[in-house]
Amino acid sequence: AIPVIIDCDPGHDDVFALWLAAGNPAISLLGVTTVGGNGRLEHTTHNARVALTVAGVEGVPVAAGADTPLRRELTPATWIHGDNALGGPVLPEPVVPLDRRSAVELMADLLTTSAEPITLIPTGPLTNVATLLERRPDLRGRIREIIWMGGSTGRGNVTAYAEFNAWVDPEAADVVFRSGLPLTMVGLNISHQALVTPQVIEDIAAIGNETSAFGVELLRFFCSTYNTVAGMPEGPLHDPITVAIAIDRAVATVRSSHVDVETKGEFTSGATAVDLLDMLGAEHNADIAITLDVPRFWQLVREAVANLR
Numbered sequence: 597a598i599p600v601i602i603d604c605d606p607g608h609d610d611v612f613a614l615w616l617a618a619g620n621p622a623i624s625l626l627g628v629t630t631v632g633g634n635g636r637l638e639h640t641t642h643n644a645r646v647a648l649t650v651a652g653v654e655g656v657p658v659a660a661g662a663d664t665p666l667r668r669e670l671t672p673a674t675w676i677h678g679d680n681a682l683g684g685p686v687l688p689e690p691v692v693p694l695d696r697r698s699a700v701e702l703m704a705d706l707l708t709t710s711a712e713p714i715t716l717i718p719t720g721p722l723t724n725v726a727t728l729l730e731r732r733p734d735l736r737g738r739i740r741e742i743i744w745m746g747g748s749t750g751r752g753n754v755t756a757y758a759e760f761n762a763w764v765d766p767e768a769a770d771v772v773f774r775s776g777l778p779l780t781m782v783g784l785n786i787s788h789q790a791l792v793t794p795q796v797i798e799d800i801a802a803i804g805n806e807t808s809a810f811g812v813e814l815l816r817f818f819c820s821t822y823n824t825v826a827g828m829p830e831g832p833l834h835d836p837i838t839v840a841i842a843i844d845r846a847v848a849t850v851r852s853s854h855v856d857v858e859t860k861g862e863f864t865s866g867a868t869a870v871d872l873l874d875m876l877g878a879e880h881n882a883d884i885a886i887t888l889d890v891p892r893f894w895q896l897v898r899e900a901v902a903n904l905r
């Protein structure tokens with residue numbers, strides 16, 4: 597199985613990324629690290645432990661990371677995810693413990709001890725990953741690839757041109773895009789193909805286990821806030837696309853491209869400038885996910901949920 601670390605800020609869609617990784621036999625989920633993003637760090641860390649607890653996942657260490665972006669204040673996405681970043685269901689007290697190590701320490705330990713290089717899957721702001729790359733350049737070769745949910749080839753979802761994860765910590769995203777490591781960007785241009793339709797909710801409800809029941813409550817809340825905020829009653833389930841790509845490359849088409857992250861723009865801070873037409877002639881530093889095999893994606897999500905508690 598593919599060894600994976602998920603670095604996340606749960607967040608409704610992050611929970612599904614965790615479940616997809618924990619419930620699919622092609623993935624070996626070695627660790628979960630958390631970052632301030634959709635909510636403050638205490639909430640995202642609590643929520644990661646809740647997500648694993650609900651699904652009955654044991655033995656995967658969870659470590660807390662950065663509570664603020666590298667050089668900015670954090671503005672949590674309460675408008676979509678609620679005050680605790682996981683609005684909707686009543687959250688059970690997590691039985692999954694919090695690891696004593698920091699996120700960067702846990703990632704470094706796993707990268708050092710894993711038999712094979714590890715796939716890093718960040719589904720939030722890139723603060724922890726950038727910090728890891730800066731502190732432990734010696735471990736670069738232990739990272740097989742990075743598959744990140746964030747950015748966009750077009751418009752944003754928090755400002756006109758910035759996607760939330762890139763907007764929260766553009767300096768961190770800049771470090772990762774300049775790292776030279778194999779990088780796949782799963783931006784809004786593809787994530788808005790993963791729409792939570794009524795049929796999607798019905799199919800997940802029909803699985804009939806505890807995870808699916810909790811998941812349906814998450815999806816209902818998520819769709820209702822997306823409807824209020826963006827007029828989208830079928831919210832886009834961004835984050836698990838990253839894990840789906842790790843499981844099965846054929847779930848998405850990609851295009852190799854050069855990407856710059858805007859860190860200074862007055863109106864465009866956090867924008868990902870994706871040079872799809874190669875106008876700059878600059879070196880390609882990312883594969884950009886373009887088109888999602890939507891039925892296959894939801895099939896992977898359903899199968900994983902069915903494999904959990």
Ligand code: BDR
Nearest residue numbers: 607609673719760761834
């Ligand atoms: C991203 O921001 C968060 O709200 C979601 O969890 C996702 O990672 C989408 O812009």
Ligand code: CA
Nearest residue numbers: 607610719720
């Ligand atoms: Ca997220």
